[in-house]
Amino acid sequence: MTDGSTEPREDRTVPAAPGRDAVVVGGGLAGVTAALALADAGLRVTLLEGRPRLGGLAFSFPRGDLTVDNGQHVYLRCCTAYRWFLDRIDGTALAPLQDRLDVPVVDVDRPEGRRLGRLRRDALPVPLHLGRGLATYPHLSLAERAKVGRAALALKGLDLTDPALDRQDFGGWLAAHGQSARAVEALWDLVGVATLNAVAGDASLSLAAMVFKTGLLSEPGAADIGWAHVPLGELHDRLARKALDSAGVRTEVRSRVTSVSTLADGRWSVEVPGERVEADAVVLAVPQREAHALLPQGALDAPERLLEIGTAPILNVHVIYDRTVLGTPFLAALGTPVQWVFDRTAASGLKEGQYLALSQSAAQDEIDLPVSVLRERYLPELNRLLPLTRDAEVKDFFVTRERTATFAPTPGVGRLRPGARTRTPGLYLAGAWTATGWPATMEGAVRSGVSAAEAALSALGRPRPAHLFDVEEAA
Template sequence: MTADAARPAHAVVVGGGLAGVTAALELADAGVRVTLLEGRPRLGGLAFSFRRGSLTVDNGQHVYLRCCTAYRWFLDRVGGADLAPLQDRLDVPVLDIAPAGGPRLGRLRRSALPVPLHLARSLATYPHLSLAERASVGRAALALKGLDLADPALDDTDFASWLRAHGQSDRTIEALWDLVGVATLNATAPHASLGLAAMVFKTGLLSEAGAADIGWAQVPLGDLHDTLARKALDAAGVRTELRARAAGLDRAADGSWRVVTDGETLDADAVVLAVPHREAHALLPEGALDAPDRLLEIGTSPILNVHVVYDRKVLRRPFFAALGTPVQWVFDRTDSSGLEGGGQYLALSQSVADDDIDQPVSVLRERYLPELERLLPAARGAGVRDFFVTRERTATFAPAPGVGRLRPGTRTRIPGLCLAGAWTATGWPATMEGAVRSGLSAAGTVLTTLGRTHDHPLQEAA
């Protein structure tokens, strides 16, 4: 199917998260007329900001790694790379409570040595594992490096079983493998596909020395994913419609598409569905996928974010991770939030939050404030100016064993209809990187369908 030569091809992108914005930009850059529909009053999907009094609050803490080449391209494309810098070198402070009762600091940081020696010195002095456990990590890492990510059998195995078979103790899994895996997969090792876990560790820690260097926004996420993204879309000629939710789509006899919204019907030569998988299932025309109900078998996993504003500075690092406590990762968001009147604003990112996601704020306050005082002595006696939570009950797809066979590719069985979203078969877990990759892939498929060519510098990423 190609558009009439007398008029430019028109594509409708449904969904204004990172996947949809990426697809819209890529299509517009290739000369396609694009309409982007987003049901919310903002862009950015689940990586957004909102106002709470004088604070600008991110709904959750999002980070990326140096190996996230597609998301880094996205930041460059919207003009936001300088606002979300990367560490010069991976350096993760890790706190637990020592047997003597006080906080104990370890670090996961890389040296200038090549893989796998770049982490050797850090692991050799990592206080949260015994000498034997540290030695076992190296052997497991070498075995992990040897796995073939294209082997479909990896998807059917859980990560914890593989780790135990390779000499990893429960403590080692908790203090190292899950420290990274929970944050990147939103699942603990027993509930994570070996295929996705291996992809995370091989790509982030065992490919290049700097691959796992961490980057995060120094401004509110909305500045990047909404304000700058909308500016880039406008400059590219994309028509962006907010508060416009697609209610249905149909394919006409001539192969064109009609997208029905609350207020109008749009004719299009191609459609990209860049919405969550359950929403995509509801919109898919009959025959679009061989087994569309498989989308409903893809589970979801929640993330809870706890926000605490103290009346004084209690943390002198930009972030840390924690062990042996309900607290997982803590970030200083004071500057990016615009906090006024002194003090410090900390954001706790709590993945795999099934036990806490529906708890009342009062219960969460009683649970987390004492834990922060255990980890941060300066918090003892500090006044709490504000305490609130944000909840994403379906934050990510669940990366459980077997999920690989449920994730569809970009291309559907109906020409001109493509899927995008971190839940599609990107090879990545549910991350900003996976979302952008899916948008690039969807745009490339649409362009092929329309008979267009557009060389993208990250074609291999899609």
């Protein structure tokens, strides 16, 4: 199995050593995190992943001579769990953070023409750190900026533990607090769509408040942006696999789990074609529908709730030009369908020209459009947004689609998200869709893996690894 062969394999059973064995099903960030945490605590861990690689929905693939990410992923300084993960796999230097938040925002739909503004912070206490940036933000009127400040203070005062917040939509709350349609577009959705994968009107107030309170209103540097300067596969597959190997984890790819069941002695049996692995603890770190299919009867009070957790798509548009057309690492856009544009030239290995990746969240209306239609839509928009593209030659244009990129952060989703523990001893859940308190981000995925590992270690009476990230309230 370790060579990834697809040849038929002899049936075999790997017996468990009592109190020492765990199986993690799923090799995304949640599963890798859980496996590392369990192995660091002294358990013998097997990680089973159905795909031929690790990394889940944050991965890379070859396209000719290039290495392409399926989508652009960023994190913030406040994403302390993901930062711990990077450190654990020795990847911190490959995904650095900005020294200070600085986001170029270009509005192309103005009577006077294209206009550049910036969202910046200063080295001042909260909320003064955003004061100058907001005061000089040219995409809002003076009155709108003042109302944004008042809404931010009201948002800061919300109690994230109040379950009533989850039943409200963020758009309605913004309207009730004096936010104009322009303010929503130019600020709240500019940040919220990228982090929540939903526009304000479709997002739970609880999740939106969590994003803005934590990212913009907790610490001065909380919203500083970090991103991988190498292909995601270098981090989430190669370095993750190296860390797993060093921790003693048996990692098997192309090993899709077909069933999870209890044994007569209370341990667990996890089956893949040709093999059955026995263990004392199992972590299901797979998407919610796959988890539902694998759950034994009685594991959750209302397992059908997993099927009620919706999904939301992300579309990524990739354009390679014959010359440099963007002079910054990334920018955000207003007045155009384009949302965020990132320079992936160096990370992809491109030697000549420039490679831009457009990250289009909440892409329900575009996710299934033909490439030809998307090309006709987005190349003229890039000409409006980046004047240097008008004289440049497009060398390649392609799209990547993640139809179920995240769980949908709709009002009421909080009651559907289960914690790490199930009703069946020894079985635990992980994944960004579980009850982490975060939206579907890399941060939420890592936190869920930690929570599942902590729950398993507690039940097995094993000490928590001293260096493990500290989740304040493990689910």
